[in-house]
Amino acid sequence: MKPKFRDHAVILFALVTVFVCGFAAGHIQGKKTAPPKPGVSAHWEQETLSLLKRSLELAPQEQVTVEREIQRAATRIRLKRDETILNYHEQISELYTRLIKELDGPNAAKLKKEKQSLDEKIQALRPQT
Numbered sequence: 001m002k003p004k005f006r007d008h009a010v011i012l013f014a015l016v017t018v019f020v021c022g023f024a025a026g027h028i029q030g031k032k033t034a035p036p037k038p039g040v041s042a043h044w045e046q047e048t049l050s051l052l053k054r055s056l057e058l059a060p061q062e063q064v065t066v067e068r069e070i071q072r073a074a075t076r077i078r079l080k081r082d083e084t085i086l087n088y089h090e091q092i093s094e095l096y097t098r099l100i101k102e103l104d105g106p107n108a109a110k111l112k113k114e115k116q117s118l119d120e121k122i123q124a125l126r127p128q129t
Contacts, residue, residue, distance in 0.1 A: 045074050086125045093118050 052058070052066055096115040100108050 045070050082125070082127075086122065089118060089122045089125060093122060 048070055049067060053063070056062075058066060093115060096111050096118065100111050100115065103111060
């Protein structure tokens, strides 16, 4: 018995249905789980203070002390973060310098342009003295 057009249409419809259901399930699941936020939360100071207030019975003077210490930690974290980002870019720049010496023609030229852009970014990241 030779398959008819209707048989092919039913098979095609079944395949499309499976594909659409899989796509929809993936799309729905992707919306449920938000991607993790990069870096340190911008509100970690307030979150930490709130957590400590809930878990500890702080007197007013102790609360002031906790807030001051959180501020100190936040300042040190920001400075270390900026230093780390600068160090990262400097390492990439050094890598580009080594690669430019090893590569030929067009690739070296492309890398030189990228390195120049990166070096400008490094200058902007360096603390102004």
